[in-house]
Amino acid sequence: MGKYLKFFLVGIFFGIVLVKSEAVSWYRIYEMFKFQSFHMYGIIGSAVTTGIILLLVSKQLKLKTTEGTYLRVPLKDRGLVRYILGGSIFGLGWALCGACPGPMYILVGTGVITMLVVIAAAIVGTYAYGVLRSKLPH
Amino acid sequence: MDFILQPWPWYISGPCIAIVMFLLLYFGRTFGMSSNLRTMCAMGGAGKRVKFFDFDWRQYQWNLIVICGAFVGGYIAHNFLSNPIDIDLSEATRADLNALGFEHVGKSLLPPELFSWDAFFSLKGFLILIIGGFLVGFGTRYAGGCTSGHAITGLSSLQLPSFIAVIGFFIGGLIMIHLIYPILF
Numbered sequence: 001m002g003k004y005l006k007f008f009l010v011g012i013f014f015g016i017v018l019v020k021s022e023a024v025s026w027y028r029i030y031e032m033f034k035f036q037s038f039h040m041y042g043i044i045g046s047a048v049t050t051g052i053i054l055l056l057v058s059k060q061l062k063l064k065t066t067e068g069t070y071l072r073v074p075l076k077d078r079g080l081v082r083y084i085l086g087g088s089i090f091g092l093g094w095a096l097c098g099a100c101p102g103p104m105y106i107l108v109g110t111g112v113i114t115m116l117v118v119i120a121a122a123i124v125g126t127y128a129y130g131v132l133r134s135k136l137p138h
Numbered sequence: 139m140d141f142i143l144q145p146w147p148w149y150i151s152g153p154c155i156a157i158v159m160f161l162l163l164y165f166g167r168t169f170g171m172s173s174n175l176r177t178m179c180a181m182g183g184a185g186k187r188v189k190f191f192d193f194d195w196r197q198y199q200w201n202l203i204v205i206c207g208a209f210v211g212g213y214i215a216h217n218f219l220s221n222p223i224d225i226d227l228s229e230a231t232r233a234d235l236n237a238l239g240f241e242h243v244g245k246s247l248l249p250p251e252l253f254s255w256d257a258f259f260s261l262k263g264f265l266i267l268i269i270g271g272f273l274v275g276f277g278t279r280y281a282g283g284c285t286s287g288h289a290i291t292g293l294s295s296l297q298l299p300s301f302i303a304v305i306g307f308f309i310g311g312l313i314m315i316h317l318i319y320p321i322l323f
Contacts, residue, residue, distance in 0.1 A: 004199070004200060004203045006161075006165060007162075007165070007167075007200045007201075007203040007204050007207065008203050008204075008206060008207040008210075009207065010158060010161050010162060010165075010204060010207060011203065011204040011205060011206060011207015011208045011209075011210070011211060012207040012208070012210050012211040012214065013154070013157075013158060013207075013211060014155075014158045014204070014207065014208050014211060015207065015208040015209065015210065015211020015212040015213075015214070015215060016211040016212075016214060016215040016219065017146070017151055017154040017155060017158070017211075018151075018155075018208075018211075018212075019211070019212055019215035019216055019219075019220070019247070020142075020145060020146040020151065020215055020219065020220070021145070021146050021148065021150075021151030021152075021154075021155075022145055022225055022247070023151065023155075024212070024247060025225055025247045025248065026247070026248045026249055026252065026253075027225055027227055027231070027235070027243065027244055027247075027248075027249070028225065028227075029311075030231065030235065030315060031227055031228060031231040032311075033308075033311045033312055033314070033315040033316075034230070034231060034234060034315060036227075036228040036230045036231045036234075037227065037228045037231065038148070039148055040148075042147075042148030042149065042152060043148045043151050043152045043155070044152065044289060044290070045152065046148060046149050046151075046152025046153055046156075047151075047152035047153065047155040047156045047159075047290050047294075048152075048156075048289075048290065048293045048294050049152075049156075050152060050153040050156035050157075051156040051159055051160070051290060051291070051293070051294025051295075052294050052295075052296070054156060054157075054159075054160045054294075055160075055163075055294055055295055058160075058163075058164075063164070065163070065164055065165060065166040066164065066165050066166060067165070067166030069166060071163050071164060072163075073163065073168065073291060073294075073295040073297075074168050075297065076282060076283070076288075076292060076297050076299035076300055077282065077299065078298075078299065079299060080302060082280055082281060082282065083281055083282070083299050083300075083302040083303040083306055084302060084303075084305070084306045084309070085280065085281075085306070086276075086277050086278070086279070086280025086281030086282070086303070086306065087277065087281045087288075087302070087303040087304065087305065087306015087307045087309070087310065088277070088306045088307075088309045088310035088313070089273050089276055089277030089280060089281075089310060090273065090274055090276075090277025090278045090280075090281055090284060090306070090307060090310060091277070091306060091307040091308060091309060091310020091311040091312075091313075091314065092273050092277070092310040092311070092313060092314045092318075093269075093270045093271065093272070093273025093274035093275075093276075093277055093310075094274060094285075094307065094310070094311055095310065095311040095312075095314035095315050096266060096269065096270035096273065096314055096318075097252070097266065097267060097270030097271060097274070098248065098252075099270075099274070100171070100172075100274065100278075100284045100285045100286075101171040101172040101174065101175060101274065101275075101278055101284045101285075101286075102171035102205070102208060102284070102285070102286055104274075105205045105206075105208045105209045105212070106208045106209065106211060106212035107212060107247065107248065108209055108212070109208070109209040109210060109211065109212025109213040109214075109216065110212045110213065110215070110216035110247060111213075111216060112247070112248055112253050114253045114254070114255065114257070114258045114267060115253065117258065117264075117267045117268065117271065118267050118268075118270060118271035118274070119271065120271065121267065121268045121269070121270070121271025121272045121274075121275065122175055122271040122272065122274045122275030122278075123175050123178050123179060123275060124271075124272060124275065125175075125271065125272035125273065125274060125275025125276035125277075125279075126172075126175040126176055126178075126179055126275040126276065126278070126279045127179050127184055127188070127191075127275075128272070128275075128276055129190075129275070129276045129279040129280050130176070130179060130184065130188045130190035130191050130279070131188055131190075133190050136280065
């Protein structure tokens with residue numbers, strides 16, 4: 001259990017940040033897609049800016065991970081269709097129920113029990129992708 | 139303490155999310171929440187029937203621990219670190235949502251019109267939760283990531299596929315909000 005404690009603590013921090021930033025709010029997602037507030041763009045923009053700096057600095061310093069390897073980000077496969085189509089399908093769901101795959105669990109923690117249905121449906125959706133994978137354009 | 143109890147501004151929240159990403163990379167892992175859905179399928183034995191789920195899910199246990207933590211973090215933030223105040227949405231958003239028939243705009247994190255038990259036990263409300271969740275689960279795996287994997291981690295490492303995926307997120311989101319919502323509500 002000890003080796004998992006750090007992941008549990010990071011998760012707690014993640015949950016607190018996303019609630020306090022209101023990024024888990026359906027209302028904020030709606031507002032973002034209506035371009036009526038800077039709030040969500042500010043969060044994503046400053047997260048990415050900070051992320052770019054952290055990754056550049058750790059590359060310069062040749063930072064090692066706790067596992068002893070160099071710190072590196074897994075590379076996404078090249079492609080176009082899967083990213084546009086899959087991304088759009090995710091976007092439809094994200095805007096409809098206002099929750100992406102991290103906030104779902106956080107929202108259950110805030111007491112929204114009906115979110116468990118969304119999680120169950122998301123697992124079924126992932127399963128459906130696995131079944132249809134070979135037939136889909138990527 | 140008062141600062142903590144207030145909603146956090148974007149310029150605090152965004153860098154904090156980047157720190158979450160960085161810590162997971164520093165631990166030799168990565169920041170990708172939607173992978174957990176695939177892991178849960180594999181845990182349930184889906185690998186016996188579908189090759190996509192035929193992998194050793196135990197090596198991804200750490201990520202399930204992250205979402206357990208996220209659940210607890212949500213509980214802590216909501217019950218101990220928040221003053222009960224309305225979400226400071228723009229006036230235009232309030233007006234638009236009122237026009238769609240939403241009455242408690244910004245009173246809680248999520249609209250009771252969609253997430254209350256009353257909504258759950260109506261056919262329309264139930265279908266919205268089921269279809270929304272299904273699209274999220276299907277779309278994230280098809281696109282190979284969600285907001286954490288593509289929009290934060292992928293963009294931070296300047297990867298073109300992630301940029302394309304984020305464009306996709308917005309195509310879907312804009313279609314839903316601008317074209318489908320007026321029909322639904």
